[in-house]
Amino acid sequence: MSSDTLAYRGTNFIGGKEVPAQNGSTFLSIDPLTGKAWGEFAQSSASDVDAAVADAHTVFEGPWRRLSATGRGRLLMRWGDAIAEHGDRIAELDSAQNGKLLAEVRAQARAARDWLYYFGGLSDKVQGAVIPLESASTFNYTTYEALGVVGTIVPWNGPIFLTVMSVAPALAAGNTVVIKPSEISSASALELAQLAIEAGIPPGTVNVVTGARETGEALVDNPLVRKIIFTGGDAAGRAIAARAGGRLIGCTLELGGKSPNIIFADADREQALAGVLAGIFAGAGQGCLAGSRAYVHASIFEEFIERLVSRASAIQIGSPFDPLTQMGPIATQAHLDKIHGMVQRAVEGGATLRCGGGKASVDGLPKGCFYQPTILTGAAPDSELMRDEVFGPVLAIAPFSQFDEVVRLANDTRFGLAAGLWTTDLRTAHRCAKELRAGTVWINTYRAIAPASPFGGMKDSGLGRQNGIDSIYQYMQVKSVWCELDEGIADPFLMKV
Template sequence: MKRFSLYIGGEFVDGNGPTIASENPYSRRTWAEFNSADTGQVDAAVNAAQAASSQWRRSSGVTRAALMFRLAELLERDADELAEIETLDNGKIIRETRNQIRFAARNYRYYAGLADKMYGETKQLDNVDMLNYTVREPHGAVALLTAWNSPISLLSNKLPPALACGNTAVIKPSEFASVSTLAMAQLVAEAGFPAGVINVLAGTADVGRALVSHPKINMVSFTGSVGVGRAIAHAAAESLIPVALELGGKSANVIFADAVIENAVSGAVAGIFAAAGQTCVAGSRLLVDERVYDEVTEGVLNRASVIKLGDPLDEATEMGPIATVPQYERIRQAISDAVSEGATLALGGAEANVDGEPLFVPPTVLTGVSSEMRVAQEEIFGPVLSIQSFTTEAEAVEIANATPFGLAGGVWTSDLSRAHRVSRELACGMVWVNTYRATATQAPFGGFGHSGYGRERGTEAIESYTRIKNTMIDTSGAARDPFLLKT
């Protein structure tokens, strides 16, 4: 049994709340535990972040960059160990968690490179005697909340730009997968960040609520469900602080008849069954030109039927278990509901006991789906693909946009004009053409509608973690009429 601690004000401390155990989704055995924070420790973490804020925001970008580069080095050094911890915590296959830890290090390096480049602007005004310039300032103490499916990777979309901009942070991972973030706190300490700049809490939803509603928190960034996102937006509105939300998705992967079908089938399978479908950008709706519908459907069924389920620590495993019992039950209920509504179960659906363990949902494909069905409207967050056909480009766009979500989408075509045209018409924040689930530090990421607002990654993330101050200086030295607005 491994025990982990909270990290508050540069000190590792036990939580004062109830003990939370981490159960390996594959073996169903408890392997680690930690004590939840209580509201007093939330207060302590926020106060520590605020106390460190003044010094950190005044530190040079070079100083902040050096610490972030060091943290990136430590992440790479311990990538294998952290990846194993995350796999034990949420059941994601080891090949992906290892890759995600190394990608996280890339994010820290990217924003370290921006830490001394927080430029403002000078603006030419009508009055030539008035010097006007803007500067970017950090918000102060920010709350960063991540989901259970990719804790360290999701945190690397938030913490690096926050630090680079001069903010301090209080981090709260999901109570369903906190251990890898708690383990990473040890690297924060080793890297030498000043006390209070980075604080890590863990615990129940009550801890998250206390954090986002704390009067000394100046900004919130959250990745997770739509329901929790709404609650956080309400809490932030009460405090009149900015919030960035990266929420769910019901992304459409659109295959046109002129696509390279073999590539499109591979992309469709990877888009939904990678990470057991437990990813916000999952291409859970496959829209296929009716002229190639049979060919694509057959290809998807053939490829999905041989996906290797098993121990996520095994390098050969392609799909691991579902992360939690509640999520497993929600997925199975969603499949049952889809069939009740008239969808056809073309593959999967049944319980898959792998090595005697029950938390596996096999790759599942539903055909005969219409846009009105819940399976085409609600995020399942599991390995469940619905397939719909279309006849025209306009119909494909209409179906793709017929959900309240707007996170991502895919377009498969050999027609360059169509690629640009359809990408423009899709109502989502990220479009992939002839690929899916590709990622890059430099590329902004975020959604529309129920998928949230604000952008992570790229230089666009700087907008979320800074506020603009404008300064006007009268250089004329002349007296002015105190009763007239000076222009």
């Protein structure tokens, strides 16, 4: 806590130490409740990124690489315990910066321990294989080895949770990491890195550089970085993949979504209503897996909309620190303006507002970035509202009559991150889940996630998967080792095949 009006001052965290930007540059983060400056952070240049990566590389080649897989796993678990212990304090920092409900951020901070326990336990479960060959005198086996330094670029909408979800498999695989958090919400990453030291993880294993786009680009371009993890918009993901591809390094990209919620005629109405509300209005719709499109069977369409509008209009908007608040502010004024612009263009294009559609007023917070829960009908299937990610509390809803019709509508998007469907018919449920082109399909639920279950998108929603056993292999490379046991001399001019 600073002595002036700012609530937080943060520097880079490199090699276990707080390090200001080499050129002394800083930037301010803005409180979305008041519109006032909340914190000051280092504006890192390429030289700062290079220093962090060099330190991470040194530690990778030294103490972290010499540590046993079991030892790594135990340290990750201790880190998870430390985060859980200090979770309330870190959650308060996140809520102050991005406006997410304190209760939800606290829950995500506690869940971080589950992720670190899962991948900590997985650290020493990665096994190579002995390859059976025709030649009895040749011994061939495989091992899995870490890549080196992994750069991770984290968005602002779930910094604690998404940071841990990104770095846990990378560290469990034996890599070191350099984290570049969003300039909108940088504080929690710095706190997490401090706690890694307290947990006994060697200094330099987990580093943080703060800054804007140029900082992220420097991280992608650094020749010692061997993989990039990015969570964010698909346009930025494409740019990162192109830069990384120029250096022939891999990416795990968890990008945007335009996820559908499908409500069949036989769905449990109360379950479906709660699921649609959770899908789009939880977190003020600022989530990649937001269910921003809903398709409701024509036989229940108007009834369902009437009840949904009534529920949405009653959502309590306010400070994320108020336990009665159900929806907090939009993270920035610029993003609020973007959301409102998309809604206005949709109405101008023929869509009908059923509720919301403008900035919300909250007593005592006149400069807060609040937006009303918004529901629209009548948007054309090929319109911006039905095609592009809003990343806000805006739901486009349309009727359907036939199974094949709704599958076609749900899949008619360049995204494929998630989908939800609501029905009491098991055959309908599993037929639909099979047909939907999405990385995650929820049946009679929404926004469920676990460390053991893979998460990621199809189509423009990304590359690779986070979570689950297979994800750890994305941060490793396989090595094939051959050993000739026969003492005879082989013909030097013939390949052994």
